[in-house]
Amino acid sequence: MTAVMPAGVGLARDVVGPAMEAAVSRLSPEVRAVAAYHLGMTDAEGNPSGAGAGKALRPALALLSARAAGAPSERGVTSAVAVELVHNFSLLHDDIMDGDTERRHRPTAWTVFGVGAAILAGDALLALAQDLLLEDSAPQGLWAARCLSVAVQRIIAGQGADLAFEKRDDVGLTECLEMAGDKTAALMACACSIGAIHAGAAPSLAMGLAGFGAHIGQAFQLTDDLLGIWGAPEVTGKPVQSDLRARKKSLPVVAALNSGTTESRELAVLLARPDDLGEEDLAHAAGLIEAAGGRRWAEAEADSQLSSASKCLAEADIPEDVRAEFMAIAEFITARQW
């Protein structure tokens, strides 16, 4: 495995970037300022910024998805923009809900513009995403809009479960995997199939691609959870162990808590403490999670999801170069940087 970004991701950023800017320019001035800052297009004063809008993974998957259906990349651009807008809608709102103050090495939008303005900017990106797909009067536009709409509902359900889990001390591994499936994997499944759907692909192909996306989404979430505990802030763009600090019931944590080991009981006591956890406590918690097998389980589960993804793709009738590029992205987003 490698952490070198596949060429398709950089290419997607070049192709989809201008379309993202065009989409955002349709927003009203007050809302646009917040959205453009969040997306890395401008700084807090509204001046053009080279901060960059994240890795454009989902747009890259959406463009590949169009090619999977035999259409040129360009046919996937609207879908790619819509998916990326929904992803950023959820980031804007999640950062408020989670109280996160840093994202992509910059202060989060709500800390700069206020909670109200950040709520509104998120709303605007969600509405804009649907708008773009509905402007296509062909029936495929409607299908793509429905594909996205289903993903949005699942993202919201997953975030709701995630918030509820923070207050519970009896979260099971199955419901936690289901939550990750909603919160993260649903939009990945959408990204991997929406371009094909928009290009008029057969349902069987769309479903195969969605299956691939769902599996890499789970593998990605597991990797992200592992990074959130053992990754360096330079890699994550967030403060060290911010997930643990917030007592997030992430997958390795829940696996550890449900391991029935001595360490799991000690971990439960530590995470239930009412006071803030200091650096030392956090390092100790990470050690307990590892000793309880949470890290090993999450790494194995990520491998297993990646192999299921690969199987889905092997069964899909798509061009070989598209298959290879899909797999390169899957491996890139699950590379172990800890």
Place this chain on the structure above:
Amino acid sequence: MTAVMPAGVGLARDVVGPAMEAAVSRLSPEVRAVAAYHLGMTDAEGNPSGAGAGKALRPALALLSARAAGAPSERGVTSAVAVELVHNFSLLHDDIMDGDTERRHRPTAWTVFGVGAAILAGDALLALAQDLLLEDSAPQGLWAARCLSVAVQRIIAGQGADLAFEKRDDVGLTECLEMAGDKTAALMACACSIGAIHAGAAPSLAMGLAGFGAHIGQAFQLTDDLLGIWGAPEVTGKPVQSDLRARKKSLPVVAALNSGTTESRELAVLLARPDDLGEEDLAHAAGLIEAAGGRRWAEAEADSQLSSASKCLAEADIPEDVRAEFMAIAEFITARQW
């Protein structure tokens, strides 16, 4: 004019209520609890509640809109639910942004469940509204979804302008009317036309109905602004003069500030004070707005919008009973209860 609720509004509540409950039941448990509370279906503990979900004005307009196109009311139910969901999405988020603690004589959702849960519930209602319309695979479902999507964009733009106005002391009357057009009138225009659009009406009829809705929307906002200053809390369901307290640049306030009178200067000084305004200050502010002509202007403008609405309707080729019911609602929502 009368403040007696037209029969169509109660009827809409009876017809659309069960469809609203069915729609909300599709949400995931955590999100559903907040949405159901906000909509008056349950109390804070989740028990069934007779609090009621507001006046169902927009659903009533949407049902009439279907009948305007010669379709039975029932054809308008999905549109009615979608519009009501969008209205409540915006209420949930606006209450957070505006810091409002009371709505419909009950604590607002964010004060009961927290900001994060209320953001998420709003997101869910917006996504659900689009979902419902997109489930109709006929092209009319797509047209209705686009009608709603345009309204959502304008609601967001209007709320963005409204928030920005609170920080400015040079808001003009034209931009303030435009803000109200976005924030309130756009969804009324949608409510009055979406049922017809969903029933396959000709564009000319849809546009006439949208024009009617836009005018009654402006008249409604003017009436609401007047109520916000001179209405009793029993009528508004909110604390007395909460809009003035928050220094909202509502239409009567902006008209007064732009009147060039002695009172307008005194009012500007009062509203620019950095400290909280007490009961006496608020009463004095209301007196200054009236003396500067803000109240008179807003009342005249509401009358003028109502008469434009009536003209739009007179030109539309719709059944007489539908026309009469539309006008009864228009007069009901602009009745002067101060």
